[in-house]
Amino acid sequence: MNSSSPSIWQIMKSKGYSRREFLQFCSYAAVAAGLANSHLNAVVQAFEKKPRPPVVWLHFQECTCCSESFIRSSHPIVADVLLDLISLDYTETLQAAAGFQAEKCLNDTIKKYPGQYILLVEGSVPVKNDGVYCCIAGKTAEDILQESAKDAAAVIAWGSCASNGCIQAASPNPTGATPVHELINKPVINVPGCPPIADVMTGVVTHVLVLGHGPELDNQGRPKEFYSRRVHDTCYRRAYYDAGLFVEMWDDEKARKGYCLYKMGCRGPVTYNACSVTKWNGGVSYPIQSGHGCIGCSEAGFWDNEPFYQHLASFPGFGIESTADKIGTTLGIGALIGVGAHAVTTNIRKHKLIEEERKGTTDDSTTRETTAGQD
Amino acid sequence: MANASAATYQRVYVWELPVRFYHWVNALCVVVLIATGYLIGNPQSIFYASEAYQQYWFGTVRFIHFVTAFVFFFMFLVRIYWGFVGNAFARWTNFIPYKRAQVEEIGEVLKVDVLQTKLRGDISLGHNSLAGFIYFLSFLAFLFQSTTGFALYSSMSNALLPQMFRWIVPLMGGEFRVRQWHHAMMWFFILFAIVHVYLVFYHDYIEGRGTTSSMVGGWKFLRRSDHD
């Protein structure tokens, strides 16, 4: 570690924060990182002694909703401290520097702190047509990503764009939008969601800051502590689901009673996120609590699973209105008609055969045998 | 020409007990899985008069689907095993048309089934080659349905078996897609059941060898006089 850079406590002190505020921050950070109370000491010590890790936050093809979400963290002190003090040697949307100055910040950080800085990426990287669809300071997004990721201590992919491509990667993906983990060969912490929940974001960053390594990940690179359960598993409307009480139409009696939104296309049963536990905006609400089904925004390819208000997506290649059930029903009826028609012609033939056999005029050896057998 | 040579039939034991037992348990499972699966995908508005704490019907439907799914899956494994140790009619070789004669028989049966031409001579006593091949395709469908089903189930259970299918989810592009394909595949089973049951009856008639009852008693009938 570069001992020349000050620790978080030193920075906070110089900015006028009190020791009490520092400790408060430490305990928030410990909670956000999912640490037990008994580990608080370790956090305090880390923030007192360890030099602050520089943080670079890159923006590519995105809408900045991840940043917007982040600054609305329910423990503002965490986000404040992260943004004001610890972090952000470079971030296009919030930095004061511009132009060459800004680019110099980025280069300096990468050069001065190899293996120490944390890289946060917001947005997907277009790779089609040599990456012309997203260039910053004359360089393509992919070049910038490769340069910055090479010596990063940890890479976090913010939001669905960076973790799975999100809307830019929706079919037909005109710019070749690609998630970060497919471009660099380093472990990437995926924090999907459009946007991810602020508290999840601060939780992941503080985990990396406090412990110096990322949280445990699942097979899709997502932190298990936030993404191991479905929205459905802890949804407060779950009792209605099990009881088979569903909203059938927006604003019907059942919607007013707050029944389960499964039939309105709720993606809760197929979506891994912490919404129904942490909720949003400081625990105020989350989509289902506000009466709208989950659209599955933290799942890869969720834009291609439209329409959102239908349990099943429209069937690929058969137009918007066609679900698998409509096509299946048509085929099923077709099969029944086919079988019925077949049975009719078979029976006509069969009766002819029986008639011929009765008259004994048939010259088919098989039937003659049979007739003989019956005599 | 011998005009009235009495046809004699030889009783041939084609479907051993495991095959018959498998067949009916499987058929029952598939019917139950289709019915409960359809309800899971399209829950009907019933019992709206009572409150959530008074009922659990949707949960029960899902429970029946899962229990039946386990029976379905393990019976399927048993059938695969029997395909290696069972009698000649149950062997896996009946299901894959790798011999010329099998391919030709597929053509012949297609003519008989679709164009309704007269059956010339006798086709295989066990599964005819077309039927066998269709069963092979349905075994693949069984496999697909079990794989996607257990992959979906892995989000509700930490048991070893479903967890072994967890990797399917990212492979198919997320759980929504898995569900979508699992649901769409239901229609294969519905179509299969319609056509299969009809063709069993149809072949019962055109072959005249007791096809339908063979899956109950195990015997089919080989015409002796052909060889006299």
Ligand code: HEM
């Ligand atoms: C013939 C075989 C089967 C058929 C026809 C069938 C059909 C279906 C259908 C139509 C659905 C509803 C999908 C939707 O939400 O739209 C479903 C759900 C499901 N099936 Fe199957 N299935 C079969 C076998 C299996 C097997 C072998 C398993 C293995 C465990 C399985 C596990 C599941 C699970 C976990 C769900 C999701 C239930 C939920 O959302 O709670 N299925 N099935």
Ligand code: HEM
């Ligand atoms: C009334 C209903 C049914 C009857 C009478 C029936 C009868 C038969 C008969 C006679 C065979 C042997 C056909 C042959 O000689 O090739 C057979 C095979 C088979 N049937 Fe059915 N079936 C019925 C329903 C079903 C259903 C609902 C399924 C569902 C998937 C099913 C799946 C199969 C399979 C997989 C085989 C191949 C069996 C094996 O070799 O193990 N059947 N059935």
Ligand code: SF4
């Ligand atoms: S509203 Fe959605 S997440 Fe909640 S119980 Fe119903 S289906 Fe599950």
